[in-house]
Amino acid sequence: MTDRMLTIAHTESSLGWGGQEHRTFKEMVGLRKLGHRLILVCQPKAKFAARAREAGFEVFEVRMRNGVDLPAVLRMQAIFRREQVDVVNTHSGRDSILGGLAGLLACRLVVRTRHLALPITSRFTYTTVPHHVVSVSEHVRRYLMSEGVPEARVSTVYTGIDPAAMQLEAPSTLRAELGIAADAKVVGTVAILRMKKGHRFIVEAADRILAANPDTHFVFAGDGAQMANLTALIASKGLGERIHLLGLRRDIANVLAGCDLFLLPTEQEALGTSYIEAMAMGLPVVGSNVDGVPEVVRDGDNGLLIKPGDADSLATAVNRLLGDDALRQRMAARSRELVSSVFHVDSMCLSMLALYRRLLAQREQR
Structure with missing residues (x-):
């Protein structure tokens, strides 16, 4: 056998x-x-x-x-x-x-x-x-x-996941595509636009994040039932130039390579493959302290855990990472290590x- x-x-x-x-x-x-x-x-x-x-x-x-x-x-x-x-x-x-x-x-x-x-x-x-x-x-x-x-x-x-499949032959084209400056901060989210994924909490927290980090942009890669609702919510808050809805993308590695950190405030997740893909690209990750997420997002190690459904907790975590280059770099290195050794x-x-x-x-x- x-x-x-x-x-x-x-x-x-x-x-x-x-x-x-x-x-x-x-x-x-x-x-x-x-x-x-x-x-x-x-x-x-x-x-x-x-x-x-x-x-x-x-x-x-x-x-x-x-x-x-x-x-x-x-x-x-x-x-x-x-x-x-x-x-x-x-x-x-x-x-x-x-x-x-x-x-x-x-x-x-x-x-x-x-x-x-x-x-x-x-x-x-x-x-x-x-x-x-x-x-x-x-x-x-x-x-x-x-x-x-x-x-x-x-x-x-x-x-x-296979980290080799996430490698790019050239620099990311995301910022040029969206007209985002090279020195601006980009927070990336890759997930189907479903209520439980928590995109609306990012929109709710955006003003607090922008107040502390004015050059920040957010990108949502994915499509789904919440597209119309999110589009309307973003417009109602006047955030259309800062929150970019990319729709369904096949070039996820290209999208993630243009980001400074990964954020997914999901309310329900068995594990979270999107976090692992972001980790393979060398990004610190912010995720909800729910279900299997803490097994991937290890608080204080390769990322930060937030309270599920809490925009204040989300804003605090993102601002902490955006304001500390050394912390992001340390967590990014641990993300890569965890993919190689565990995921x-x-x-x-x-x-x-x-x-x-x-x-x-x-x-x-x-």
Whole structure:
């Protein structure tokens, strides 16, 4: 079991593309580099399917109409047997029921990964269906144990990124694009424009930050349901020339390289991949003291933690960093160190592979 190639099937019922799918994709890429075969089982027209095919992965499309779709279970069971799958790793609610049951019927190892800090809606898909559960943070692991998942059956594997993929071949073009002076301070936020991400608290705190640091600009990279509300709020406060809404960007490294610090006052976060990407770019990070964020934003080390939903706390933290170049530089260095040692994609993939092998070995011994 130690050396042989594994065939690992990831299932995903979501049609969208977000942090959850991105982590799964990175794991697939990383384990393929280590010599294993990765396949994806997802719904027709899923964005993940297109991304996986572009990267050369085998994709099997199965319609998952609801949580009791028996034909879907039988189709996935057939796929797992025919493709000689060793591990089935499920991710969302619907595929964790259908794909999980299919994996059990096919006598495969079933693992579920929990990506979110939200309350779970079905204990069955954590305590009964999978042989093991992976959490993306210790906060999520502790929560799952409180909901009845035995301690021995849940492990934390932090989401990792590839710092090399965040490197630029040329200086950032962000400031030139927005007409921001080279010596001005730029506070960056990269996140979907969703209420829980807390962008409105940045807008509320902007006047206090500008009073102490008049040359500051804010950039929001991302799109989402709150775009219209944020646009109106920024205009009502007369901040249109200081808060720049960039929309959805593909050049995140270019955006972050043009910033002096990263800020995301989220009200709910299992871990926070955006913080890790900013850390890889050598930025100090400011985040909310909520859920799994303190595992990434280590207060006083690589960044500062603020009270969730508190514009005063946000303004105080940002002003402290903007006013202390030496502190920003020290925290920036620690950000890079933490990505290399804790939040690297290679560490994530090796940890997942070691977990799969350990669980398979345990099953063989029974």
